[in-house]
Amino acid sequence: MRGTTMDEIERPYDGCGKCLLGVRRLSRVKAATTSPERQREDVLTAAATVGxxxxxxxxDWEVSGATDPITRPRLGPWLRDERGKYDGLVAAxxxxLGRNVVDCLNTGYKMRxxxxxxxxxxxxxxxxxxxxxxxNRFTMEAWGAQMELRAIQRRxxxxxKKIRAAGRPKGKPSYxxxxxxxxxxxxxxRVELHPHAAEVLRTVAQRILADPANVSVSSEAARLNRLGELSPTDHLAVMYGKPAGGRPWYPTSLRNMLLSEAAMGYLVHQGKPVTDRTGNPVRLCEGLWNRTTHNALKDVLHASDTPYRGRKTNRSYLLTEVALCGQCHNRLFxxxxADAPPRYACTVRNKGWKNAQHCRPAPNMRVANLDALVEGWFLEKFGHGAIVETxxxxxxxxxxxxxxxxxxxxxxxxxREAGLYDQPDDAEWYRERYIELSRELKELESEPQxxxxxxxxxxxxxVEDRWMKAPDVQARKEILLDFGVRVTVFPASAPVRWVPGVLHGPEQDPLSLSGSFRTAGP
Structure with a gap:
């Protein structure tokens, strides 16, 4: 019968009735491990013995044995009949297959x-x-695997607990x-700040605190994705010599990092700082920022902040959200x-908007032409202004x-309210520590602040330096929006085709960059 020699063990599905799927799994893959090769040889040998x-x-590499086989990334689709035909499983x-008796038996009974x-x-x-x-033998081997898993988990x-009590970190470092x-x-x-990643997160916090009305975690996540910054998961993978997976930044995870007390350099467990015998949080190293900045971020990133709040700077053209129609005063699209260059045009009358019923003729202008005109005007008017960071x-x-x-x-x-200091000795320590903190607080409140x-x-x-250093068109659009620039486009029959302007008003200083910097005047 074919398939009994090692040279013929691996070949495509041929309907012979013994087309088997090789199953390999490892919880941790290290450079020195030989387990994948050993598992491969064992699987090939086992397949050959049954013809x-x-x-x-x-x-499934980097997958715990506690994971249900049907949910594993590589094995799961086969068990859910999403990958094609096969006649059985072969494991080392x-x-x-797994380190849980129920999961192993479910997989075995499914095959049966x-x-x-x-x-x-x-x-x-x-x-x-x-x-x-x-x-019975299969159940015993599965039970033995489960007992081994429980022993590993207990260790x-x-x-x-011992490492945490000693004030040392365990697990993966925070971004x-x-x-x-x-x-x-x-x-x-020891723990140190990562030079690049720390600067990335500090810049995000600074931009949000400088302009919370326009800069949000959503716009910052989009900006980091545009810049090609490695997401926290990919950054960690690259730190440990693994390839980046191309995963993006997500607003929710960025918000969690900004609000986590781990950003202040504390040892954190279950979202709370680990405290020492004096009741103070254990500090691992210098933080990204201090408690005052942490509280300011908490005030800005409140729960009602919607995921998509902030300016829309994720479009692929410079003047979307900036260019307006001179006829109906709606924004241009x-x-x-395929056969013509892109244009900025007013299309809202065709969409049935009531305030655009008389928008005839609707203006339009080539993207390249209008972008060049606006860039030239903007740099001439504001380019020599000195930038002062806020x-x-x-x-x-x-x-x-x-x-x-x-x-x-x-x-x-x-x-104390949770009942941790109910014993007499603990209650006495609580009172002494609380009195000590109150005395220190009173002394600090008397100092000048x-x-x-x-x-x-x-x-x-x-401004011209910042414009020229902008990595993409979206960064330049942010500069235009920070200046409150608006461009009005008229049809060809009008005396002028376009008119640039800067918004004025109680909240619009024409020289103010409402994000992270402002000009000192051109």
Missing amino acids: GHIIDWAD AVDR DEGKFLVSYGHEGVWNLDDPNDE NRDAT GFQYVRTVPNGRVD TQTS VYDSGNGVADRIAEIKASQQRLRAD RPPGMVQRPTGET
Whole structure:
């Protein structure tokens, strides 16, 4: 029979009745591991012993044995009959199917009920779950795998508790931070800020605090995606020598990072800082910002902030949201076709808008022409203006320390209300610590404070420098919107085709860049 020699073990599906799927799984893939190769040899050997051949591989790397096989990324689609025909599964061992008795039995009974093979290395022939002896042995091996998983989980929990009690981190570093190890693959010796990632997150926080009315986590996530910044998941993968998967930034995850107390350099467990014996949070290293900035971000990123609040700067043309129709005063849309250059045009009358019933003739203008005209006008008018950044200043540190003490008091009160200090010795420690914090708070409140707020500082750049350094058309559009620029386009029959302008009003300073900087005047 074909498929009995090692040279013929791997070949496409041919309907022979023994077209088997190779199953491999590993919880952690390291450079030094040889498990994938060993599992491959075991699977090929097991397939050969039953006269079958491998048509494909369901390789689930970095997948825990606690994961239900039917939900695994590579094996799951086969079990859900989404990948094509196959006659059975071959695994290097039962624990490669899973480390849960119920999951293993469900997979085994599925193969039995569908008349498919179930083979594992070390077991002679095909598993026959209708035979009590085979069923008992399969269950025992699955049970052994589950017991091993529970032992691993218990050891990990105990190790995590000890490491946390010692004030050391365990797990993956938060975005903006990195672990430093003096010995490769050894214990974490210290935590440091990651130079690039820390600057990315600080810039996001600064932009949001400088202009919360127009800059949101959604617009910032879109900006980071446009710039090609690695998302936190891809950044972590690259840090540990793995390829980036091209995953995007998401507003929700960006918001969570900005609001997490881990950003202040604290050791965090279940979303709360781990405290030491004095009741203060354990600090791993310098934070991305301090408590005052953290509270300011909490005030800005409140729960009612919708995911799509902020200016619409994600369109692929410079003047969308900027160019207006001179006839009906609605914004212009972009028209594209395969045989003509793109144009800015007023199309709202064709859409049936009531305020555009008399918009005839509707103006339109080539995108390249209008973009060039607006760019030339803008740089001539504002290009020589010096840029002064508007940044958030957290003050002289007194307010930050006061905020830290109040946060510590709040944590103590919450723990007391939860019943953590009911014992006499614990209650005495609680009173002493709370009195100590109150005394320190009173002393700080008597010291002079420089309150936090927005301050301006020169950058040494001009508006033209910032314009020329803009990485894409969207960044330049943000500059136009920061200046409140609007462009009105008229039909060809009008005396002029386009008129640029800058919005004026109580909230529109024509020289004000309402985002993160402003001009000192051209």
